[in-house]
Amino acid sequence: MDKFELHLPVESEQQNAISLLKDNCNLSIAELKTAINKGALWLTTGKTTKRFRRVKKALKPSDTIHFYYDKDVLQQTTDDAILLADYHDFSLWFKPFGMLSQGSKWSEHTTITRFVSQYFENQRSVFLVHRLDRATTGIMVVTHSKAATRLFGQLFEKHDLIKTYHALCHHNTLELEKEIVIDSPIDDKAATSKVALLAYDKESDYALVEVTIETGRKHQIRKHLASIGMPIVGDRLHGIATNNTEQDLQLCAVRLAFTSPIDEQLVDINLPGNLKPTII
Known part of the structure; x- marks a missing residue:
C-alpha cells in the first residue's frame, strides 16, 4: 500500500x-x-x-x-532554505518554493522548521511565528526560545512590522509610480493591500509589482491582484492557464522590517536580486 x-x-x-x-x-x-x-x-x-x-x-x-x-x-523534496541573518534568539531565512511552513501528521521533512533544526551545529529549539504558503517564496522569521516566540507572536499579531512582496503578473492595469489600495474583504474579513507597478514588458505582457500588506488573509495578495485583472504568474488557483503549467508561483516576500522585541534594534532585511521574481 x-x-x-x-x-x-x-x-x-x-x-x-x-x-x-x-x-x-x-x-x-x-x-x-x-x-x-x-x-x-x-x-x-x-x-x-x-x-x-x-x-x-x-x-x-x-x-x-x-x-x-x-x-x-x-518522496517530496525541496531546495534548501538560505540563512539571511542570525540574531541567536531568532533568525531570518529565505524559504524556497515548495518548502512548507509546518508539517502534517504524514511528515515534516520539507518544512522550514525541520530544516532549521538540523542546520546549526549546536542544535537549537525552533519555533514558528508566521507562515508563508507552500508556493510563496521569501523571508521568514523563526525563533529559538519560548520567550522570543511569545514576543514575536505579539509583534505579528499587532502587525507592527513592514512586509513587502514582489509579484510577477499577467497583464497590467496600473500606472508607473502610482500606488493603489485594494481593500476588498477576504472571506468576509477586512483586507488591505497597497500595490505599485515596478516594471512592465509589453512583449511578454508581464508586469512586476510591489505589494505591501496591512493584513494577512489567506491568499490575500493572489486574490487582490487577480481582482484587478493582474493574476500572478504560476498561480494555478486564482490565475490563468498558460503553456508553461510547470512554472512556479511568482510571489516572493522580499523585505521584512521591524524593531526587534528582544533588544529594540532595527532589523531590515531585503532579499538579494537573484532571489526575487524578475520579468526577464
Whole structure:
C-alpha cells in the first residue's frame, strides 16, 4: 500500500517502535526508518501525543504509537532554505518554493522548521511565528526560545512590522509610480493591500509589482491582484492557464522590517536580486 495509517497499543516493555511496526506492515526496516526520520511516527504517552524518532527507545505498555505512511508525501523534496541573518534568539531565512511552513501528521521533512533544526551545529529549539504558503517564496522569521516566540507572536499579531512582496503578473492595469489600495474583504474579513507597478514588458505582457500588506488573509495578495485583472504568474488557483503549467508561483516576500522585541534594534532585511521574481 502506498498510503495507510496504523495505531498500535504497546503491549510489552520489550517492544520498540521498529519491531512493533515491522509486525504490522509490509515495509522493510530501511523504509520504516526513512519514514520515521521524515516525521511519520507519533507517540502517545498519557494525554500527550508528539512526533517520535527515537526508534530504539523502550516503550511502555500504556503507550500507543501512530504511523502515517504516504509514499507520495515522503518522496517530496525541496531546495534548501538560505540563512539571511542570525540574531541567536531568532533568525531570518529565505524559504524556497515548495518548502512548507509546518508539517502534517504524514511528515515534516520539507518544512522550514525541520530544516532549521538540523542546520546549526549546536542544535537549537525552533519555533514558528508566521507562515508563508507552500508556493510563496521569501523571508521568514523563526525563533529559538519560548520567550522570543511569545514576543514575536505579539509583534505579528499587532502587525507592527513592514512586509513587502514582489509579484510577477499577467497583464497590467496600473500606472508607473502610482500606488493603489485594494481593500476588498477576504472571506468576509477586512483586507488591505497597497500595490505599485515596478516594471512592465509589453512583449511578454508581464508586469512586476510591489505589494505591501496591512493584513494577512489567506491568499490575500493572489486574490487582490487577480481582482484587478493582474493574476500572478504560476498561480494555478486564482490565475490563468498558460503553456508553461510547470512554472512556479511568482510571489516572493522580499523585505521584512521591524524593531526587534528582544533588544529594540532595527532589523531590515531585503532579499538579494537573484532571489526575487524578475520579468526577464
